[in-house]
Every structure is written in C-alpha cells, then in structure tokens.
Amino acid sequence: MNKVIFGATFTASYNVPGSPKLSKFIIRFNNPIVGVFKNYRVFESTSSTSFGGTNITNPAIGGTVSIPATQPTVSGPVPIITVDLSAHPRDLSSGSLTYYLEVDVDHRLTDRHRP
Numbered sequence: 001m002n003k004v005i006f007g008a009t010f011t012a013s014y015n016v017p018g019s020p021k022l023s024k025f026i027i028r029f030n031n032p033i034v035g036v037f038k039n040y041r042v043f044e045s046t047s048s049t050s051f052g053g054t055n056i057t058n059p060a061i062g063g064t065v066s067i068p069a070t071q072p073t074v075s076g077p078v079p080i081i082t083v084d085l086s087a088h089p090r091d092l093s094s095g096s097l098t099y100y101l102e103v104d105v106d107h108r109l110t111d112r113h114r115p
Helices: none
Strands: 002-010 024-028 036-043 063-067 080-084 095-106
Touching: 002 024, 036 063
Parallel strands: none
Antiparallel strands: 002 095, 024 080, 036 095, 063 080
C-alpha cells in the first residue's frame, strides 16, 4: 500500500540566479526499515502544502534513491536512504522544493514493528 512517510522542504536562505543547487540529501531512520518498507519512491514538488509532483527518477530530474544492500540491525548503525540529484542538481534560486518519500508498507506489520 502506498504511504507518504516523510517530507522535507528545502529553501535557500540566499540566492543568486542559478544558485544554490541541491544535489543530494539523506533520510535517516531510528528503527530498521528492511522488511518494513518496500518500493521506495521520492517525489519532487514546488508545493509544500500538498503531496504531488514528479518522481525524481523521471529523466528530466534524473535522480536516484538508494538503500544500502545491508541495512543495520537494531543494535547497528542508523538506517539511511540516499536521494541523489547530482545528475541534474535542483535549482533553489527561484523558490523552495519539497521532497516526499513514498513507500509500500508491509501489511503484515504489527504495532511492535511500526517505525
């Protein structure tokens, strides 16, 4: 089932034409995500008030979403998702950009496993 579980808005505190640019960011979790979430997707939107926008893997954006092959366990390091926009760094000089992480949540989860 599709669920938006994270959103972040990036706003430049200064700008000049064409600068600054956003090329990468990381989403960190406090709990393991393997077996909990699947089918990770990130969408870019110019609106911070409503979900919608373009999947960052769209060729116009050329972004990638990567999850390390080996995710940490409860006692290991913090799980992360890397969002890489370096193929076409995103221009923040003309306004804010919001990114939403949408995932499929395993329907077999119990309250004990919920992040």
